[in-house]
């Protein structure tokens with residue numbers, strides 16, 4: 297494993313479509329629930345321990361080589377919102393494209409062949425980590441970081457929030473991201489049935505509402 | 517591209533000039549430029565001028581609405597299944613240059629759904645003078661400015677003005693009202709662009725898009741004639 301490959305994959309500039317998604321932050325900002333660094337931190341913490349933990353488990357499982365169809369079905373079962381399912385598959389396709397150009401190899405080719413309409417993004421993330429020579433902990437770390445990095449960047453754009461304060465939020469959450477990644481990886485080692493299934497109902501509900509807004513800056 | 521060997525199935529990668537079955541894909545032309553310069557009007561006029569002879573589709577990149585796509589739908593310049601809107605997360609230039617994955621998805625979905633296509637027009641959301649398209653997304657790009665935005669824009673240059681494959685100076689009908697000197701714009705543009713072409717248009721007139729349509733026709737002829745790249 298090369299630690300630098302992890303930096304390439306986790307970099308917000310990795311061209312896999314994430315920049316157009318707010319991870320629910322746009323709806324939370326509009327509703328007034330996220331309005332400054334403190335409320336952003338609370339939002340990110342909630343997302344990390346729910347959707348983030350679940351995504352991290354799926355990513356770790358895929359990086360461990362668990363059955364991809366079972367993992368993708370597990371992801372569907374853990375994503376009740378049709379809007380979020382569609383977003384996860386779309387982001388999965390976008391990540392697959394970037395990953396195949398970046399770390400070409402048979403694992404990603406097989407995934408693309410098995411899921412022509414795209415697999416859930418965390419599943420693709422796990423296979424990508426494997427293709428990059430990374431392990432399940434790395435994949436879980438990427439998923440956990442994405443779960444909070446996306447909303448933080450989006451909030452900087454939406455609120456004009458001071459970018460230093462937004463980045464400090466991420467730094468304060470770092471120990472919890474490590475914890476989430478460790479828990480997710482441990483669960484994935486037990487198999488698909490043991491994967492975390494935490495969810496945040498408000499994120500699901502507002503994702504459905506957001507998808508119907510006529511005017512919005514972010515795709516989700 | 518070096519990834520041609522064995523990796524083109526189940527979705528080509530980036531600028532691959534061929535479809536998975538080996539045939540040449542549609543020519544992709546990007547249209548960028550500042551807000552309100554006439555990009556959507558140019559796309560609409562091009563569709564009307566070319567749709568009887570070519571198989572066309574359009575991708576729009578609105579910044580926070582679906583207005584460009586809806587305008588094209590309302591004007592019925594193409595059937596709805598030939599128009600896709602990409603959402604850009606507050607950053608139009610990111611979606612056309614730094615992370616082109618959503619736009620590549622859109623062009624490939626169009627080819628799958630309504631192809632084979634001859635030409636796909638990709639309109640960027642209105643942005644600044646530095647916004648250009650990635651060569652991984654489009655084969656040629658048009659930069660649309662207008663006379664009302666100030667006749668010093670060609671002199672100021674910037675990547676859009678200096679490097680676009682075609683510079684369109686639109687709304688020439690407004691020049692007398694806003695005091696823009698078209699001769700000066702033409703001289704400045706030539707200075708910035710060397711041999712690269714510049715056309716002046718007014719989309720208010722019949723056939724106003726003619727010079728742009730003629731340029732697209734030339735690009736398309738060259739694209740179809742070229743051997744599929746293998747490098």
Ligand SMILES: Nc1nc2c(ncn2[C@@H]2O[C@H](COP(=O)(O)OP(=O)(O)OP(=O)(O)O)[C@@H](O)[C@H]2O)c(=O)[nH]1
Nearest residue numbers: 550551552553554555556557642686687718719720
């Ligand atoms: N007078 C005049 N008006 C024009 C011309 N071309 C476009 N317009 C008008 O200019 C306005 C903006 O045109 P659009 O085509 O929407 O501009 P755009 O570049 O797509 O704008 P954004 O997508 O918002 O950046 C519209 O009201 C058009 O009708 C022209 O040649 N002359």
Ligand SMILES: [Mg+2]
Nearest residue numbers: 555556584639
């Ligand atoms: Mg427009």
